[in-house]
Amino acid sequence: MAEPQHTLDCDLLIVGGGINGVGIARDAAGRGLSVVLCEKDDLAAHTSSASSKLIHGGLRYLEYYEFNLVRKALIEREVLLRAAPHIMRPLRFVMPHAAGLRPSWMIRAGLKLYDLLAKRELLPPSSAINLRCHPAGQPLKPEFRCGYIYSDGWVDDARLVVLNAMDAEEKGAIILTQTLCSRLQRQAGGWQADLHKQGCGDVRVNARYVVNAAGPWTAQVLHAAVPKEGGGHLRLIKGSHIIVRRIFEHEHAYIFQHRDGRIVFAIPYEREFTLIGTTDLDYQGDANQVAISEEEIRYLCQLASEYFVRPVQPADVVSTYSGVRPLVEDGADAKAVTRDYRLEVDQDGPPLLSVFGGKITTYRKLAEDAVDQVARxxxxxxxxxxxxxxxxxxxxxxxxxxxxxxxxxxxxxxxVQNQYAWLPPLLVARYARAYGTRLHTLLAQKTTLIEMGEEILPGLYATEVEYLRRYEWARTAQDILWRRSKLGLHLPPDAAQVLQDWLLAHPVQCK
Structure with missing residues (x-):
């Protein structure tokens, strides 16, 4: 590597810009530690933008006696809802009772335990429902006459990552996206890391402590930095989702059982769509190249069609996404692998903490536990x-x-729609959901639609794009249309190319 153009000294270097990495960066920066975080791609470019978009306790994990994990996640639901009500919301789930699968007594007992494991202030309790009288019964086949309803939450997962990174930066952290950690080596008294930022040159970081939160690449980073036998092992589990045009009009979600023991969600999504997922398959391929298979598409369509009156066909799928969950290897079947996390510290010299496993709902608690160790x-x-x-x-x-x-x-x-009455109400509502009170920063000193700048794509003005580039590390059309927003679902097929051309014509300096 050539001599680096910049050198940074910090208390803590974090490798990985998914939810765990940015959560740790935020917590550590808020405690007064100097923090540098590097991410080889965009924030939430991989696993953290490929979830089922749920803040949930994990009802099915009760079957595997994961009581501690479920309780921890149930407590976190309302903590997170209060912290970010713009990108999260309570969501009621309907489980139709399917004959021959889990018996009614087991479901009732599980839901009762689910209600009792953690205190609730915002979310109503579970109950049995008559699907012949409930709106959620109308899209279902007539043989589903009774079911159960319970509470969890929905989250915009990619925006959750970005908001944590923003808070970390505002508290002093340096967030480097599109920046690969090419070398990580112990030195006397600390770590030395060489980073390469695309288009912006090389950076050397001297850190007292390193956190390895590289998601699917955690084991790879660990073994490169500490080349010895042993260490943590990950089980890579692939989860895939399909998106179809809206199947039902109400705002409840569904949880469907399958004969193989898995469950699949059908969730209202982006007003016009239904999100259906997920699968649980062991994955051995390149974590950079994860995609849904035709078999997975058929599986999700067939299961949804077992419940809905209107069949779901592969031809109905308008979009898909897949991700690899880096879970702790415990020898279990893919659907039963624990979603709990493990923090491993290598102290043979300057310390290196590696994050194994975890789920998006418990990211804040994971970060707190990790930074407690770093701080000590x-x-x-x-x-x-x-x-x-x-x-x-x-x-x-x-x-x-x-x-x-x-x-x-x-x-x-x-x-806020009244406050910004010069903008279309639906556009203000989208801004409110995406940015919360930060919409006032987005719209600062704007009083007319003309002042929003060029309408690059329908509903996407230059002002919003510049905000995303300045404050949210957005660099490409993919960043903007699929992670900072889901506008890609609503725009013509050539939208990404139109936006990318605009971005290239309006370059920005490295951040």
């Missing part, structure tokens, strides 16, 4: 703080998280 090693006594802090844009009614922000979100949206 570095003599930092600030203490945990994220439990009672909003994420950027979540401070609708004050700096501290409040139930009111969740319960009165729609009312808040109407208020």
């Amino acid at each position: 090693a570095l003599g930092n006594r600030h203490g945990a703080w994220t439990h009672d802090a909003c994420l950027p844009g979540g401070d609708l009614f004050g700096a501290r998280p409040q139930n009111r922000s969740v319960l009165e979100f729609d009312s808040w949206v109407r208020t």
